[in-house]
Amino acid sequence: MLTPLWLTLKIALLATLLAGVVGIALGWWMSQRRFAGKNFIDALLMLPMVLPPTVLGYYLIVVIGRNGVLGQYLDRWFGINLMFTWQGAVIAASLVSLPLIYKAARAAFEDVDGRFLHAARTLGAGEFEIFVRVTLPLAVRGITAGLMLAFARAMGEFGATLMIAGNLPGKTQTLSIAIYDAVQAGNDAQALWLTLVISAVCVVVLVVSGRMLQAKH
Amino acid sequence: MTAILDLRVQTRLESPGRSFVLDVCFSSATQRTALVGASGSGKSTVLMAIAGLLPHVHGHVRVANKVLLDTQHSIDLPARERGVGLVFQDYALFPHMTVEQNLAFGICRLGKQPSEAERDRIDALVRQFDLETLRGAWPRHLSGGQRQRVALARALAPQPHVLLLDEPLSALDAQLRVRLRHELAEMLERVQVPALLVTHDLSDVEALAQSVIHLDKGRVVDSALMESSV
Amino acid sequence: MTTSSSRWLGKFTLLAALSLGSAALHAQEVVVSAAASLTNAFQAVGQAFEKSRPGTKVTFNFAASGPLLAQIQQGAPVDVFASADQETMDRAAKANLLAEGTRADFARNTLVLIVPATATAVPQKLADLGNAQYKRVSTGTPSSVPVGRYTMASVQEAGLTAALEPKWIYGESVRQVLNYVARGEVDAGFVYRTDALIEKDKTRIALTVPTTTPVSYPIAQIATSKNAALGKDFIAFVRSDAGQQILDSFGFSKP
Numbered sequence: 001m002l003t004p005l006w007l008t009l010k011i012a013l014l015a016t017l018l019a020g021v022v023g024i025a026l027g028w029w030m031s032q033r034r035f036a037g038k039n040f041i042d043a044l045l046m047l048p049m050v051l052p053p054t055v056l057g058y059y060l061i062v063v064i065g066r067n068g069v070l071g072q073y074l075d076r077w078f079g080i081n082l083m084f085t086w087q088g089a090v091i092a093a094s095l096v097s098l099p100l101i102y103k104a105a106r107a108a109f110e111d112v113d114g115r116f117l118h119a120a121r122t123l124g125a126g127e128f129e130i131f132v133r134v135t136l137p138l139a140v141r142g143i144t145a146g147l148m149l150a151f152a153r154a155m156g157e158f159g160a161t162l163m164i165a166g167n168l169p170g171k172t173q174t175l176s177i178a179i180y181d182a183v184q185a186g187n188d189a190q191a192l193w194l195t196l197v198i199s200a201v202c203v204v205v206l207v208v209s210g211r212m213l214q215a216k217h
Numbered sequence: 218m219t220a221i222l223d224l225r226v227q228t229r230l231e232s233p234g235r236s237f238v239l240d241v242c243f244s245s246a247t248q249r250t251a252l253v254g255a256s257g258s259g260k261s262t263v264l265m266a267i268a269g270l271l272p273h274v275h276g277h278v279r280v281a282n283k284v285l286l287d288t289q290h291s292i293d294l295p296a297r298e299r300g301v302g303l304v305f306q307d308y309a310l311f312p313h314m315t316v317e318q319n320l321a322f323g324i325c326r327l328g329k330q331p332s333e334a335e336r337d338r339i340d341a342l343v344r345q346f347d348l349e350t351l352r353g354a355w356p357r358h359l360s361g362g363q364r365q366r367v368a369l370a371r372a373l374a375p376q377p378h379v380l381l382l383d384e385p386l387s388a389l390d391a392q393l394r395v396r397l398r399h400e401l402a403e404m405l406e407r408v409q410v411p412a413l414l415v416t417h418d419l420s421d422v423e424a425l426a427q428s429v430i431h432l433d434k435g436r437v438v439d440s441a442l443m444e445s446s447v
Numbered sequence: 448m449t450t451s452s453s454r455w456l457g458k459f460t461l462l463a464a465l466s467l468g469s470a471a472l473h474a475q476e477v478v479v480s481a482a483a484s485l486t487n488a489f490q491a492v493g494q495a496f497e498k499s500r501p502g503t504k505v506t507f508n509f510a511a512s513g514p515l516l517a518q519i520q521q522g523a524p525v526d527v528f529a530s531a532d533q534e535t536m537d538r539a540a541k542a543n544l545l546a547e548g549t550r551a552d553f554a555r556n557t558l559v560l561i562v563p564a565t566a567t568a569v570p571q572k573l574a575d576l577g578n579a580q581y582k583r584v585s586t587g588t589p590s591s592v593p594v595g596r597y598t599m600a601s602v603q604e605a606g607l608t609a610a611l612e613p614k615w616i617y618g619e620s621v622r623q624v625l626n627y628v629a630r631g632e633v634d635a636g637f638v639y640r641t642d643a644l645i646e647k648d649k650t651r652i653a654l655t656v657p658t659t660t661p662v663s664y665p666i667a668q669i670a671t672s673k674n675a676a677l678g679k680d681f682i683a684f685v686r687s688d689a690g691q692q693i694l695d696s697f698g699f700s701k702p
Contacts, residue, residue, distance in 0.1 A: 061630075065630065065632060066630070066631050066632050067630065067631050081632075083632050084583065084616050084632070113309070115305055115309040116309055116311060118265075118268070118270050118296075118303070118305075118309075119303065119305065119309045119311070119371075120311075120322070121268075121269075121270060121295075121296035121297055122268050122270070122296055122297075122299070122301055122302065122303040122372070122377075123297075123322050123323035123371070123372075123374070123375055124297045124298075124323055124326070124375050125297060125322070125326070125327070126297060128327075129326065129327040132327060133322070133327060134311060137313045138312070138313060166616055166617065166618075167588060167617050167619070168615070168616065168617060181588065181590070181591070183517060184511070184513055184514040184517060184588075184590075184591045184619075185513055185517070185588075185590040185591040186513065186516060186517045186520060186538070186591075187590070
């Protein structure tokens with residue numbers, strides 16, 4: 001009964017992790033440089049948030065589908081096929097979450113007063129040490145807020161996930177897809193039960209993250 | 218008299234709506250030197266250039282016989298190797314670290330536990346700047362005077378060759394400024410490190426410096442020894 | 448008649464004509480929810496129907512039979528419902544959604560097993576799907592898509608339920624199953640013969656699959672329909688020689 005829940009949590013957590021690493025790195029990189037075309041790259045990174053999920057799903061199929069731009073090599077050389085797998089679902093979910101983390105991380109890094117970094121440099125710290133000991137701790141609140149949003153978004157991801165991972169009960173049927181499935185089949189009792197479950201989880205996530213952000217003070 | 222500070226720095230000075238060339242050349246033989254000028258004359262930029270925090274700086278910087286920059290001979294030490302202590306205008310204490318952690322930052326590197334000797338040095342600094350009761354305090358809970366002591370102690374922790382102070386008293390109200398000026402004078406007397414002090418307040422100059430360099434629009438227009446130091 | 452009163456009469460006539468006209472326009476539109484497998488055939492039927500009755504408009508809503516039923520249950524303004532199996536129509540009847548005495552069977556279809564045109568492995572018999580080279584096999588979601596139910600019944604009949612259980616990739620509708628096979632995302636799929644004919648270039652039929660019940664398509668009027676007369680006409684057209692000929696050209700057989 002609760003398999004979609006564990007699947008959803010697993011996929012959302014991994015997607016947030018993946019998007020987190022990439023988003024924080026990109027946010028840091030973009031906060032430090034000024035170069036021609038910066039706005040263009042920024043727009044590109046925000047695109048997954050603005051594009052309709054079905055458009056994203058389509059692009060993903062074009063890239064990682066079995067005959068896709070990358071997918072055909074994955075299939076031919078490694079025998080890996082990401083369609084209809086929970087791994088494919090993780091990729092779809094992390095793609096839609098990426099803009100949220102990137103935006104939050106970049107803003108958080110930009111908010112760090114440059115003078116702290118200067119002070120750290122004169123005190124003998126190298127760039128990596130400065131990032132770990134000064135920048136990251138000062139940016140962590142903003143980044144955490146971004147991660148929370150990303151997690152919630154990943155949990156609710158539906159359109160692109162459905163196109164890439166399909167609707168396989170026990171394997172890729174996340175909570176949102178299971179609800180859709182139940183409604184399609186006219187199974188209202190099941191749909192209601194699943195909706196209550198995901199609503200409860202969302203409330204818990206919001207309460208916990210709210211407490212976490214407060215405690216940091 | 219051998220120069221303690223000997224420098225020529227050339228760079229482009231960018232600020233909102235303005236951009237001009239900074240071409241500063243001076244040397245000073247006194248222990249405590251003041252750098253004065255109107256706001257926007259480039260004083261802070263000179264400090265940043267000495268500390269190695271600015272890109273595209275040409276010229277040479279020699280401090281207490283250590284060469285930090287020499288464009289002709291392709292020497293350009295990164296900031297962390299220059300041995301320059303910097304005290305910022307509003308002290309820039311790390312808000313997410315305690316007083317003790319702020320002090321230790323300049324002594325212990327990432328991932329390393331402080332050695333016996335390093336711990337002794339931190340203790341000595343705490344004693345010297347009267348911070349014993351404030352070891353575990355957070356910067357936001359400190360008064361202006363306390364913050365100044367911590368900022369100075371932190372800058373001196375890695376045993377720099379020179380101390381740079383960027384308008385250390387200008388963020389304070391008049392009453393506090395007088396009191397802290399005394400304290401600062403005393404502290405600078407105690408430490409053996411040569412200091413370059415940027416200020417636009419001539420009272421600071423009288424109390425704290427032995428010679429003065431005057432800047433205007435990115436150039437040195439005057440330099441003099443204070444009468445009291447002669 | 449004076450100029451002003453004739454002008455007033457003119458305006459009144461125009462207003463009356465417009466309102467009558469719009470009412471007439473409204474009366475000339477019929478909404479048909481039809482199973483996904485009927486997409487191409489019914490679009491052609493719709494065009495022929497509109498031609499035979501100038502001024503009428505047929506609006507189609509194609510999807511798997513299950514979701515279509517769910518929509519009607521939620522109150523979608525549908526006049527005619529055509530499903531791909533009797534079971535879905537039975538459910539509609541049980542929920543009192545159908546207009547009395549309007550239900551009729553209008554076509555039959557065949558279940559086939561297809562593979563991508565580029566496939567190197569082609570099953571000779573149904574049991575071959577149990578082999579290792581067929582990793583992914585697609586059909587419709589059994590709970591809501593008729594082709595999935597026909598497939599599962601046939602698979603069970605052939606004793607292959609356990610063997611195929613880990614291989615299923617469910618599609619939202621029979622057309623999605625067709626799409627998966629055409630794109631090569633799956634190794635084989637169960638669709639209707641009429642669907643396989645749509646993607647002749649990208650798929651090939653491996654074999655015809657015997658079904659435990661005939662693949663029979665029923666059609667009926669919805670009880671709450673506001674266009675009962677036109678709905679009745681449409682159903683009559685589908686069952687007429689003209690309609691049956693069109694269905695035949697797409698590969699459907701007689702009911």
